[in-house]
Amino acid sequence: MSEALVVFTPSGKRGRFPVGTRLLEAARKLGVDIDSVCGGRALCGRCQITVGQGSFAKHGIDSSAEHVGPFTATEERYRSRKGLIEGRRLSCQTILEGDVVIDVPPESQVHKQVVRKRAEVREIALDPSTTLHFVEVQEPDMHDPRGDFERLLEALREQWQLEGLTADLHVLQRLQKTLRKGEWKVTAAVHDRKRLVEIWPGFTDRAYGLAVDIGSTTIAAHLCDLSTGEVVASSGLMNPQIRFGEDLMSRVSYVMMNPGGEVEMTQAVREALAAVTGEVAAEAKIERDLIMEAVFVGNPVMHHLLLGIDPTELGGAPFALALDSAMNLRASDLDLDGAMNRGASIYVLPCIAGHVGADAAGVVLSETPYLRDDVSLVVDVGTNAEIVLGDRNKLLACSSPTGPAFEGAQISGGQRAAPGAIERVRIDRETLEPRFKVIGSDLWSNESGFAEATGRTGVTGICGSGIIEVLAEMFLAGIISRDGVIDGGMATRTARIEADGRTFSYVLQEGEPRIRITQTDVRAIQLAKAALYAGSKLLMEHFGVEKVDRVTLAGAFGSHIDTTYAMVLGLIPDCDLAKVQAAGNAAGTGARIALLNKQARREIERVVKRIEKIETAIEPRFQQHFVEAMAFPHKTAEYVHLTRAVALPAPKELAHDEGDGRRRRRRA
């Protein structure tokens, strides 16, 4: 039997095979990364290749002929049914006839890259935990007493090299009917190459996964196609636990005051997860049964309540987590077997410490400070700020009790980010007159058509990013002093400064509602930003750096604030402004990475183990940094530069994370 040389590009893998070998088989034997769900039956079209043209002298092939078999009738059928780009072949149908160079296009690779929009983060290689495998199973006969399951296992072993699989009972319960309905051709879903979790009659190549960030306030879910990595639907809804308390500690208190209260809250969050799953499935027009994976992140209290664990211990020193390891569960463990496929696997990212949760682990996985040479500071602001600092050699983490002021809570005119909330503010340095923009409108308040643009909602209050901007603008306009006092003397220049007992307020909007910035509001933001800054400073001190190379602001708050203003107010340490960026819902992105790439799970588990945790509550230096950080920053050279930068151009559009547009759109 004569042999021929085949060279696969871009891998460069090469080998000699008997003439007549199918190219998919040759690729498999060489370990070339070519996708296939149907196992070489011309059904899935995943294994497409291009046969090289021209001279291949550099590959040691002395021929320009196309040394493969002709386009087959099977390929023609596939082309007419599903379409095939000119020049493409199905490698499972293409026969080796002589020396040849074969190009494997990116979309035919098993571990194809999922494109992320932000340049500074790495691509995700597609390698999900649950994989699909089409097989033909031997029919039973009287001479072979083996069970149908054992014959299915044999097919998976012989056709897909899957060894020693176990099966979920629900699969075995439907196995015989499914095999017969599919006429002994079925598609199996296998988790982690170990566990048979679903079986469908005939061929199918659709499977989906869900990545969810369970925040104290909102639950954000992305539904991803596990074969492309694309987000096919996103949705967010309020965390229904809010009725038990606005912030984390009030929910922990609820459990302390109402023994068994954790059961109610667990039920509430799981029902919300079921609801949001239904929502994204409906939006993507898929059956919930096709959702085979889910990955969850959340802060430690959300993490514990999701798992049905009483979070009481997180409410007081020593803030002991019930567990910090990553969890591999089944949908039924979380009562989610009705919301997705019964065989769906759940992965929960590890927690880092009692106040630094699986959400922070998600942020770390998304932003990968552990892969960088430069020193990154990654800050995820919620009711607690979770802060990670480090580089490829060392990582530190802490949490800092910022309180809910950044989210608009405990601010006189404050509200959550939602249509109608003021999010951008400018104050004229001379007249001290303000103008602002609200969420849901592109117009400034002094532009014509503003009232119409805000529509029925009107202006309802001010959200976190608006508060940051108004305070920074008040400071830059001289209305607030460095130590945070609203200057009553300015009342002579504008009627917007008004007395408020023994302190003063700035009136941002007259009318309904009347929105003022009070001295109490300024103090609340000062406390929050001092806590945030002190946490960062503490980590820098432990790490041994005076300055960080890069600052990443994660989370909704980080996405909506203008980073320039954040630095004006001193929320974050000094850093080259070009290296300060918003990462959007990085926790959610981390969940999505863990969903699409099972190696990423092992990676974050390893990284989390080596993160050094700093407990702010027992660090005397934290208090000192906190007190020092109450004032607004000194007029250093950089600060002057900043004020100038702010005064001149219109506010830049903020970079959003991939999923952010959808999330924002649906925030209402």
Add this chain to the structure above:
Amino acid sequence: MSEALVVFTPSGKRGRFPVGTRLLEAARKLGVDIDSVCGGRALCGRCQITVGQGSFAKHGIDSSAEHVGPFTATEERYRSRKGLIEGRRLSCQTILEGDVVIDVPPESQVHKQVVRKRAEVREIALDPSTTLHFVEVQEPDMHDPRGDFERLLEALREQWQLEGLTADLHVLQRLQKTLRKGEWKVTAAVHDRKRLVEIWPGFTDRAYGLAVDIGSTTIAAHLCDLSTGEVVASSGLMNPQIRFGEDLMSRVSYVMMNPGGEVEMTQAVREALAAVTGEVAAEAKIERDLIMEAVFVGNPVMHHLLLGIDPTELGGAPFALALDSAMNLRASDLDLDGAMNRGASIYVLPCIAGHVGADAAGVVLSETPYLRDDVSLVVDVGTNAEIVLGDRNKLLACSSPTGPAFEGAQISGGQRAAPGAIERVRIDRETLEPRFKVIGSDLWSNESGFAEATGRTGVTGICGSGIIEVLAEMFLAGIISRDGVIDGGMATRTARIEADGRTFSYVLQEGEPRIRITQTDVRAIQLAKAALYAGSKLLMEHFGVEKVDRVTLAGAFGSHIDTTYAMVLGLIPDCDLAKVQAAGNAAGTGARIALLNKQARREIERVVKRIEKIETAIEPRFQQHFVEAMAFPHKTAEYVHLTRAVALPAPKELAHDEGDGRRRRRRA
């Protein structure tokens, strides 16, 4: 540091250790088999030893002194609390002070033998899947952000060498409260050294397991103490599926006629299992929560219905099992998490073929034909007979459709074995007058006091063993011919022979109820015994033997029939009568072995894989053997010997399996 030699008996393992070493530690390091649940804290008392006295010259120890530390206050406390045999020490408290010989008594060995009553079967070494481990866990503090679970894992790793454990979610949900309640001392139950399935505050050393044989008619359960292997309670109840059909095929038909009927039957059998579990727990006066393991066996239809699998495919050729592999499940998979500990593990033995189930696998595990040099025939008679033949080199199995006649069904006066049923019959060779015994009474019907002894029940019918005996006696008395015809000519000798249309009957009891043996009854038993015999013969032919060395009759029927009569009627092939024995509920015993010894699970899985299955339905020779076996045996020399043996002595008492007394007592 000086060292001393320690020799452990009976293992003979020896080694030198520093003076001051605790003997339990020395034993561990040498791999000496000493039990411990508390991990050396003088709580469990499992690690008792005896310090050798006298001269140990043969061990190379030139001293007769007792070279160990003195009896400690801790041991004294243990003795006063729980008792300690004179001369015994706790090895965890005994200090090595010089060369010494230490005896480990059998009850201190981890893998102690569980004594079985029958001499011909091997002992069971105690080695259950779920083990208990007492640990002290490090308390959390602010400098150690690890979760409580991770600190528990560390304790299990350091104190018990348990690596890489995962945990059931329900354990994690209660972990923090349990650790605090136990003041950081807890007992963990670990399944297969892999999965943490339960945790109790403080020290406990009690855990139980359940072995259940799910028969078509009865469910027999044994509750075992996992630390001693003892059966602490047994119970049997009717399989409630009987309301869907008396025999297997009628239940399969029920599903065929009532789609979804398998769901009802699954629910019925699982509810019965929960009920029987409650019954044995109550009898043993233990909490259900202490039941950590269950093992189930059953024929293929029962096996499938237990697992929630539609048995329809078992109702017709090619009789395809949904699966034949052994199953490792959790209690919740079978809705049994309320009936036992939530973390309890379930093991279901493998099936052999479409008509040879996990019950047959249990029989094989109990009777171990695969360990013998001689050729054994093992027969488990139910509605189908499951037959295994072979030796250490080769095993064959088949099932044979005996029908329910042996169980008293489809016999005119027949009934299930229960008080009031005739089980022993003798017919006077001259007068042709019968006498009989009923279940629940020790008197013959012609003895005085018989009527009183049968009590309120009276004589209700005739069960399987009674039918065998009456037919054999009728044959021996000449009432039935070799080809099974009741001889009407005998009516001249006794009024008990009466015409019945064109055939004749023998009246066993006048009165209420009138019990007759009709020609149809004889035919039914002939068909059943021919099927049984033909199955055995077919296997012998495939194996290549003319004669078997040993016959074991398993199951209730096998326990109750007199093996001599079984051979008179030709139910089983010729064999030395001394080598024909009843094994009682061997399927249940197999379940108990798999419960107490996890290696036995691997063993039966391996053995089942190499059993060669013979499908009687497609073997033309089976029909031939069947036809030939319809008649009663020839008067060979052996047969004459048999008839003589039967005619003379009173029926011998039958050997029963260990659990059988209880089962029989409760059969009512």
